[in-house]
Amino acid sequence: MVLNNKWRISRDDLTARFVLMPTIILTFVFVYAFIIYTVYISFTDSSLMPSFGWVGMKNYVKMFKLANWHTALKNFAIFSVLYISFATFLGLILAILVDWSKAGERFFRPIYLYPMAISFIVTGTAWKWFLDPGIGLEQIMHTWGFVNFKFDWIKNSDKAIYTVIIAAIWQVTGYVMTIFLAGLRAVNHATIESAVVDGAGTWKLYTRIIIPQLGPSFTSVFVILGHMAIKSYDLVIALTNGGPGRATEMPSTFMYSYTFTRNEMGIGASSAVFMLLLFAIIIIPYINKIVKDS
């Protein structure tokens, strides 16, 4: 008998197939049938409730003419670029610092990572009041004697999106660090040692030898942050509620408000389809890889 890593129960074991059925059915209904349903709705005249009058691309055309959608797309672009680059950069720096220090892993890593364990709504509440110029950071600086200090971004239409980015980075950087830390631990020691023997300084060692070996970590980080950026909804709602005005509108908040409060479900569905397309570009190659590796 050949032993391999796959368990062979028996080829005709119907029980196994039967057991998998609920998961398959639920996934196909709640994921794939629902996706098709939303795509279909995006081509209909649905308003308060779903309806099935076919209107072709009308919702998409209308959506791309809306000022709110433009704001949402612009914010999404600013948000995703800054969020992904800062969180990646800071996460990498932290991973290197933590990797160097004996106390790093045991003491600092849990401190950097804990924001990941709490809800975006909690994060949003904490930062909302901390950044509020009336009682938060601005007020703190005033009591410390910096009377001219001004930090009212959260109330400023042009700057509010950056406060969302700050809070989002706060939440996720520890996670990014954890991924890089795992990557650093997997770096080939032989290449490091030979580089050290050749007299490479720390800077060279990292830029030429170690960081280039972190390719897979960078991919994971990019995919995870990219997909979180598309989905981010809770934090915006708790921190700014899309305001001031509609200044921090994102595709996710746009979708929700057009679908459930503005009674333009067709347009809401169109924006959801747009989000799915963005998401698919990022995630499909990644899932392909996970499945192949498994």
Place this chain on the structure above:
Amino acid sequence: MRLHKTAEIINMVIMVIFAIFFLTPLYVMVVNSFKPLSEIRGGNMLALPVDFVLAPWRSAWSTAQIGVQATGLRPYFLNSIKMVIPAVFLSTLMGSLSGFVLSKGQFKGDKLLFGLILFGCFIPFQIVLIPTARVLGSLNLAGTTSGLVLVHTVYGLGFTTLFFKNTYDSFPSELVQSAQVDGAHFFRIFRDIILPNSTPIIVVSVIWQTTNIWNDFLFGVSFGDASSQPMTVALNNLVSSSTGVKEYNVHFAGALMAAMPTLVIYLVSGRYFVRGLMSGSVKG
């Protein structure tokens, strides 16, 4: 790598600065949840309370106005518990069964199937909000805890299947094979051999699912009503309610209550939390 003494000190200083950045919001929530409102308004958010009071916690828990009623967060805390426990149990159980079956590699197209299941746990949920609302409505589950349990179970299956499949893939096969030779059937093998050896991954799955479901907002706000809304939705209602004086201290106490269960889990079993995070999983 070993560092020189000075480099080690600089390294430590930078790490401490970052630690302050990460701890400040938590610190701000804690100290201000024990201050009377006047002390927050006039003073420094970073200062320790001069007049240490418990009233904000009492108010957040049992008397604060959430929506139309002055019930405090307590009923919503209970809603979250009623939602989390069955959803975590069901998604973990189903995930372990599916992971077990998919791990055997007996099906044509099992990899494709696995990929399709995985895709489902990463999608932006906006794409399923409209039909889910419809289906919950027609099942008479709109605005109920059972509806939220169903939704969280279904959209948790991708992660739990992933966790268990990956674990079972690296299980030694001899035990199972010898049980088969002895004539044991599927459920017998699953119950007597697989489950007893699955404790660590069950812990990961339970922690991951509890954290995710407890922290969810989108499903709670979309499909819950006053009798079933979870803690996150109630907290947001409390904080963003536009009527009356802004009771920052009550908001901070409420935020801490919402954060407490998952923070405790994180402190007690951070290792398992990290394993969940690292299994290619994404929060959202």
